[in-house]
Amino acid sequence: MDNTLLSIRNLHTSFFTHVGEVKAVQNVSYDVRRGEILGVVGESGSGKSVSYMSCMRLLQEPGRIMGGDVQFKGESLLSKTNRQMRNIRGNRMSMIFQNPMTSLNAVLKIGDQITEPLREHKNMSRAEAKREAISLLERVQIPDAEKRLSAYPHEFSGGMRQRVLIAMAIACRPDLIIADEPTTALDVTIQSQILELMKDLQQDLGTSIVFITHDLGVIAETCSRVVVMYGSMVMEEAPVDDIFHRPAHPYTEGLLRSIPKPGMEDKRLSPIPGSPPVQLSPPPGCPFAPRCNYAMNICRRRLPEFTKIGENHRSACWLLSGHAPSNNFRRENI
Secondary structure, three states, X not given: OOOEEEEEEEEEEEEEEOOEEEEEEEEEEEEEEOOOEEEEEOOOOOOHHHHHHHHOOOOOOOEEEEEEEEEEOOEEOOOOOHHHHHHHEOOOEEEEOOOHHHHOOOOOOHHHHHHHHHHHHOOOOHHHHHHHHHHHXXXXXXXXXHHHOOOOHHHOOHHHHHHHHHHHHHOOOOOEEEEEOOOXXXXXXXXXXXXXXXXXXXHHHOOEEEEXXXXXXXXXXXXXXXEXXXXXXXXXXXXXXXXXXXXXXXXXXXXXXXXXXXXXXOOOOOOXXXXXXXXXXXXXXXXXXXXXXXOOHHHHHOOOOEEXXXXXXXXXXXXXXXXXXXXXXXXXXX
């Protein structure tokens, strides 16, 4: 039985601005499996969020999907009409956005915002939707749930607003939840509570979750598999243990070296030198080559193909070619 829920194949997305075409997503391909928590990690501008805005068909001008396909449960989302996509979004696929204050409607009561998808997609009566909304708020651990239905978003704390968004996301029992930086604006304690809540809900509902984040701590705590993106492309894909203990791409190694670890209080972090590529004129070769300590001439001229490292582990790096010279990166990590 095919375990694939969402299949992204050769996805290309660009933004057409007054200064030219910005290639935000280039040749992105990977799958999301049923019942898994997948992490998509990378620096700002790497294409993480845009790839899923493309999947959900939420891109607005000047953004356009230029090529590729996105299959959800065997059906192409890019061939769906806008009406068909409205039936899928919020019903079979849900998205939790980064800032709950801008994601929630400030002039509508919380109860109205939670019951809307229930009445739209599940054909519930007003009374049925209200009962379900109370149950959802209780499920995401919001006290006095019935009373809070009459509250407005500004009457909730940041953590509580994020819980409301989660309640809305799971309302119709979707097959897939996409969480775009869901804990960025929260303090560490609330962040941990939200992550624990989402893991519990995933186990209870069997829903697949994609965490889009730049925080490797979130990845380590929640995900079973990781996709690493840089410069609008996928650099590496692997189980979470391989990413942290056996990185197969210099960019992944650089990310790991730039995060603090226990016992490093007196040591300086090692940031990745340089800046991400400008996607108006992306380099012809590997986008990470200008910042890579191991870059060879071919890295600057041609894009590498993916090399399989092990079970469910692949990396796009010329260093993995059988013709590449021996180097410290390969000895230490591969």
